[in-house]
Amino acid sequence: MKLDIHIQRLCFLILCFLPLFLQAAGETGGDFEDAVAPILKERCVKCHNGKTQKGELNLSSVVGVMKGGESGPVFEAGSPEKSHLYEMVHRKEMPKKGDPLTHAQIETIRKWIDTGAPFRTQPRITETLPHQHDVIPVLLLRCTTCHGPRKQLGGVDLRNPAAMKRGGKNGPVMIPGDPDKSLVIQRIESEACPPRDMLLKEFVKRPPKSEVALLRRWIAAGAPEEDIVPDVANGEADPLVTEEDRQHWAFVAPEIASSLKNEKLNVDFFVGRKLKEEGLAFSEEADRNALIRRAYIDLIGLPPSVEEWQQWSRHQDADWFSKMVDHLLSSPRYGERWGRYWLDLAGYADSEGGISADPVREVAWKYRDYVIQAFNEDKPYDRFLIEQLAGDELLDWRKAEEVTEEMVENLTATGFLRMGIDQTGSRTMNFVPERLGVISDVIAVVGSGVMGVTMECAKCHTHKYDPIPHRDYYRMKAIFQGALDEHDWLSFKTRTVKMGTAEHRERVAKTNPPLLAEKKKLESQLKQAGADLKTETLRAHYPAQSEEDRKATLGALRVADNNRSLPQRLLVEKLMKAEVIPDSEQPESVLAAKKKVKGLERHIAKVRDEMEPALVIRALWDRGEPSPTYILRRGEHAKPGRLVGPGVPSALTDGKTAFEVEPPFPDGTVKSGRRLAFARWLTQPDHPLTARVMMNRIWYHHFGRGLVNTLENFGVKGERPTHPELLDWLALTFVEKGWSIKEMHRVILNSRTWKQSSMISDDRLEADPQNRLVSRMPLRRMNAEALRDSLLSVSGQLDVEAGGLPDQIEVDRDGMVSVIAGETGKLRRSIYLQYRRTEIPTMMDTFDYPEMGPNCLSRNISTVSPQSLMLMNNANIRNYAAAMAAKIEGSLSRAGATHSDFVDAVYRTALSRPPSAEETKLGSEALTELEAKWGEDKDAALETYCHIILNSAAFLYVD
């Protein structure tokens, strides 16, 4: 019944234009029935027929062709390039299976559309009327901001027909059967609504004429209402996803073949068996020093200290290695390494992005700390996901008498869903399309990062390759609708909650007020100092300029740059010219003024650091009243289609069982419970994807290559696993071990597979060129964080203080973004830097820290000259070398230390191994030569030597 109405309405629309088509039919290459239908019959109707309507499209009948599919109409008469049918065959995107259409066939279709898409037959059609679900999307887009859930101006609510009939202060706003007398029409047509001054304030646009006409037609017809239930799995077989689709390897729950039930299964079993099949065996085990360094970098992202290295290299126990792994897994540094991978997946950033102002996210770091802590505590992965996806629906924090740590943690975790680029804080960029962009990023992150399914394609049309109908994307969107509702959007200010335990609140109340007062005072001093610096700069460089002009310059700076008059612009330009002169050429007075500014900035930073962390949490929560979710045709916000309800991709279910959602707090705060239901579904022990996708990611970080090499795509177009049984075994073991990530590290690291050497022998290169068989451990360059942290560590400059506010960065006039060292002069680990999207620290950027758009599932590793320039020429790197040299000098203070002693110490410090005989010889000779060239300055020579070691491939690469 539901579908029939749908067809009839569409037919009505198309047939309005039929006479036009028929007229043009004279000079064509034929009617549909003669020219095009045979082609469709031959090539398309296998999937698009009356029964199997892929993409809800039936190309086997004239009615079906006219009706179109879920992506909208099939053709636009006269415009082949705007016609879906032509586009699909022309771009060879269809047929999905088999050869593309012949050139002649494509040309026939093009000609048919070009000449008006004539039909010979005219199907019997009846006109039908619009109903409430045709007009509600219009009202949501144009009206409910002021007449909906949050505001009911004039007492009017326009969310449903009943409320419209009820009306407000001035009586009913809609009189069925009489559009002219209906207030809603009058207000819109006179442009009283939406009011002009509210358009930009409330981010609405006036309805176009077509929408007003639709509203009129609906009211004129008596405002009919159809009993339409949202489209969800409803017990019947799903016509759009077949059983065959569900048999794709990754959509079937992992299992162990019965033939293996009696084997002793572990990583080596699967990898070794495959190697054997290919006539290979494991590479020999890497030497102990290589294993130590590899394990340290792999698990904690830092090299061992000389003492630790000695301890492990001399360890006598047979199980020294597993002891070392346990030691590393219990280190707080572990979460800082592995949490970072998750932050990449989440798209972590300390700023909103989108607009050029790139506003800073003041408390994003709380989510960062949550992630690090979760990894350090080995929070079960299922729990970790549930908290991040639905932490707000676990405990009724709104109505709790006492705020608990758990509530704070749950809510902080939902920051996961708020990490994407978000421009909706802008004055002009908070319209529905921009909001939909934010929602789409969330679905992309969850889909590709957690589920290993690329959902994006299905936003605009049914997925080309994977069995994900257009509809399924919007069912997913409905899951998030309770919290991310494009028609009921939280502003940047209202999407945070102030929440903390009683103890935390008390600390804040006690500590912060005096510091806040001090900070305010300092900030006003800074403002003055900044102005003084500008005045002083002008005074120094333009002594002839009048004081008035100097004042006027400061005044001009307060005017937005694009609103300045020419004289104002010229004044500012003058100042800018003086400001860009390098410090070495600035007079003393300017430098003094600058120093004052810097001093105040540092003072403010210090006060800021002394403050207790604010109570504010950046979170996402269900607001209990999700707007209805409609399919958006071609993903366009003003082209609503069918009403859908929450649901998960049909291919991952039996397609029949309804997705069950229950409000979590029946007697408490109203919440939809949709995300909680989703999170619970995702973390079922036998979910086909969740454990596999995560285990694959863990494997990828350990081996530089996933078992499924397309980490983000386990679908049809993704790569097949190299070791499907191993992946299944890992996934099952993961769940069996209580979703413990640390346990899985143990399983993997303690294997023979992981301990292989990184040497590539000729026969291995031949038999396994891409290391698909894992016939060795690949040599890998450290990522940006491990590299910088290692540099800090070996030079003794690392401050291991964890968590809290991100470390501030500064941008110099060359655009170099560097970190401001704390009072000790030491620097914290890279994960604790401020990552503002527009100001990524240059060191990180140079070594492939990714642009989060919206996230990053695997980083590029590039080898480019700016990296060499950075390591060779940058002053900071040189300073690390100097610090390392001083440290070594200190440790070898005894008299009579020879060059080879120094070389030995340098290697142990930087590379966690003694040098080879050749390296000792080279090093000793180099020290002698460097000393001579430095004019017998031994310290300088050692510094240069250390600098070279920090530049060497041996330091950057891990065996």
Next chain:
Amino acid sequence: MNPFSELNPSRRDFFARTSDGLLGAALASLLGNDLGAEEHPGGYDLTPKRGHHPAKATSVIQLFMNGGPSQMDLFDPKPVLNGMDGKPFPGNVEEVGNSNADSIGVMMGGQYKFARHGQSGMWMSDALPHTAKMADDICLINSMWTDHPNHDNALYKIHSGRLFMGYPTLGAWTVYGLGTENRNLPAYVVLNDQLGMPKNGTRNWTSGFLPPLYQGTRFRPTGSPILNLKPQYEQPSAVTEAARGLLGKLDGIHRNTRPHYQELDARIESYGLAARMQLSAGEALDLAREKPHTLDLYGIGELKTDSYGKRCLLARRLVERGVRFVQIFLEEQPWDSHADLNANHRAICERTDKPVAGLLRDLKQRGLLDSTLVIWGGEFGRTPTSQKSGDVYTGRDHNMQAFSSWMAGGGVKGGMTYGATDDFGHAVVEDAVSVHDFHATILNQLGLDHQKLFFSRSGLEERLTGFEPPHVVEDILA
């Protein structure tokens, strides 16, 4: 590698790593065999690549006019608008511009005098006397339009084809597709104003989701042109030499004990390139090697034109040396004249007009204009109405519905004016050119087919020109 072929995901095995373009050549001389670009083993690189069809242009110089120059005051004369000066806008003022309708003023006639120029009789106003003399080399497009009236989004759009941040720019796509001819200089160079970065900063030349080696390299207007190009510490050059020698030996041992890891060769080579870059960049940037009359041509040495002139001349020197894509920016967004448009626009014209014309003339004299596509334009245009700023109505608001850009050289028709706007210059009425069309046309001149130039990401084939089919503006091609 060939970025245009259907990327099977498993190709990532080979191409997960990236390296400088020089690797191929260096290896070739090292190993005594010829490693062509096609067999290059190192992954994403900048070695020169063949396009999809023969190219008309081998380099691009984009003179980016940030802020949105006014079409009806510079290129698109509107007598009807002039006649309505001071009268109310005849239509819904909400549809005029970007800001609140309350700040929209009355119709504002063109601010400068227009005349026809060259044999083609191209219209240009007297604010651009020098550019006007080059009219017969210019293909003026008066029918550009874009999708967003905000600077941020319109800038993303004009540079990357999308309204949002995170997508590769035209320059990044170009060097991804074509690599570069000069391996000692960056493939994609950005010259920004010494007065500061343009609006949106480095986002204007980002490689987005493409590997970072395709992003624009900013040559700093003062000081060391490339970050870390010179040592930031004191060390005698003899020491540096000895240190480099030691590094070479150590890395040699490291590589020799780890056969078949090609990235180790790439890494060694990247140190060689870094050293050469120091020399090449210095030579390319040295304007003292130019003859005085050339400097005069660009207005170098004159107070108003010196800065922009130097960057234009530098752009010529770079494309001469095989740099693929050069962008020149002004600080912030000086064309954005919400106030005092008459004086402000004239002032920017005085800074840029002579250098721009000088660049065209110089390129032409040297026979470089045929192979260099020069592009002039901003992110959108301006409204026919005035806008309130403070208490006065002296500027114009943003207009996404119409703006003017021009191209010269690189196989486009000189002396042509393409497309038309309505009587007020408010909206395009003829031969509309979308940003996607604009990009497709530029790629076409470079020998690239916008449909075939893509990058696979998360199961999507990403293109500069998006999913909707744009068209190459064939009419303007010579």
